[in-house]
Amino acid sequence: MAATAGCCSTPLAWARRPRGAPAPRGGRCLAYAPAVAAAASDAAFHPDVSRAAESLQAEFAAVDRALAFNSSRVATAFRRARVAPHVTSLLSPPFLYYRPVWPPGLTSLVRLFQHFGGSTGYGHDDGGGREALDSIFTEIVGAEAAIVRPQFFSGTHAIACALFALLRPGHELLAVAGPPYDTLEEFSSSGSLQMQNPNCMVMVDNCYGEFVETSEPAMVGADLIAGSLIKNPGGTIAPCGGYVAGKKHLVEATAARLSAPGLGVEFGSTPGHVMRALFQGLFLAPQMVGEAIKVGS
Template identity: 50%
Template sequence: MNSSEQLREAQEALLQIFSGIDAQVKQNLKEVLNAFRHNHVGAHHFAGVSGYGHDDLGRETLDRVFAEVVGAEAAAVRVQFVSGTHAIACALFGVLRPGDEMLAVVGAPYDTLEEVIGLRGQGQGSLLEFGICYQQLDLTLEGTINWQALSHAVKDNTRLVLIQRSCGYSWRPSLSIAEIEKIIHLVKQQNPNTICFVDNCYGEFIETQEPTHVGADLIAGSLIKNPGGTIVAAGGYVAGRADLVEAAACRLTAPGIGSYGGATFDQNRLLYQGLFLAPQMVGEAMKGTHLTGYVFDKLGYPVNPAPFAKRRDVIQAIKLGSAQKLIAFCRAIQQNSPIGSYLDPIPDEMPGYETKVVMAGGTFIEGSTSEFSADGPLREPYVVYCQGGTHWTHVAIALEAVIEAVGKANT
């Protein structure tokens, strides 16, 4: 069976799942439209202001719209956040104080947070350097949350619990909203004052609820991932309890300025339009992950999540087993990208990452993993992480080339 026939078989097998995703997209889009309607969004909100960014009606209204969509008291949606990691760091530094403990409950955090916490690097003002303690609950041998350990892990000085929704560069299942709700319930039973903070990257619009709908005090993420709808040029967000959002905004700007400053550089229309497009774009990316998982499972590779498993983010991981296959995979994705198809991805150092990383991302917006990309750290067992996709048909086209480049497992 050649690659095009394999893709055709996969599409037929996944028809019912694709139909279910479309139904969910419709439900999420209704919520976005309701928020736009409730806040009387009009063309006048697209205009921005310059300088300090004071009295930006479009920005202030977008914050309210976003907060309503994710079920939060408040939100700060800002182009000044340079990445999801930046938004997360602002949230952590905004909330935590010397002597506080931060507890990561889903194993090791994503690579780019290691230097923020202070697990790597020194002299740059990490949380540990500011006297904030860090504790971590490792996953079970099966790669799941250690619920028993979590039930008695929260102490009096545990100011914040970090819940990373997506798997990151690990071979664990990403979290469902139901699991996040269970974590929050266990934490609040032990210490009602502990802040439950969710790294929401890659998870927005995957389900019909967000962590803030089920009790999360604060969430953060990137606008060049799911909620930017593949067209937002830069930025991130924090959302949740109003006081915590403002504390994070004070770290982005300065105490006394907080969420009241920051020019939007005439980006308001894209921010609104990206949010409107986001449910559809996430739905297409979810279809792409199912397709990728199905094809590579048939080729004999371990895949996470499984082909028919319910999606919890827009990432499909494939354990390729060799550096050569990881590079070949990314090269085929790059060659089937709209931008920079002539480029050859090679492993290189990346700011914030512990090991060399090979990345394919021929995207219109640099680093926009919501468009379509693949990457992986150059370390055993050589797992590639496919992310995003503006339409599943693009993923299918790229997969034909990937199958030819990588071949079956154990070859």
């Protein structure tokens, strides 16, 4: 049989190389390409895995439909926010530091392309990435407002800030899904919301709930939702952070708790590499969640 030599350093090629094939040299091996291709095909899935995947096609199809719907929703929100990368030619010295005043049109153009450039936290020449991310998240979850920040240490921190926005002395908290986890036990004992009151407010801990279905709790009446960016909405890329979304006045109260009264959503430094990761993770989140659901099936 005629042999076609190919350079390959994969364990599969080494383990399945035909008898008499040359040994690898310098970290590379000469393997017969047809044999390697056949071996890779044979070893792609164990027969039991193939049968299991075949039996789950109906469930996988349902996940794919939700994935496509959610991906379209995310892409639409990104497009409406006109998210774009950095334009270094307009932002580099000396143009950046020695301009007297930018014309309004040029200012809008520069801000359009600074979304991935990070934020100082003080509003000086910020590119609008923080505001764009909040706007995108607001649209995706169907809320009135949202605050998406790396300054949320965890999902628990976001939930605590949201509860401080909702609760006042004398209020009663009803955890309808059972007792809270241990990191919230001490906090939850100090005040809560009485669900029997027709004017009650509903908050949802949405960790691991984002993009699992085609709707989010805020779309069906929740006053506030909160979660972690290192879970579903971070798309396995976001390194830190959390979010709170819902009614505008409650989101503003949450932001005041996170930062300081009077500052709210207007402040907060975000390094450029983190800002970029938050955008990228959110864009990829529906796909990552869909694949995770399939694995869990």
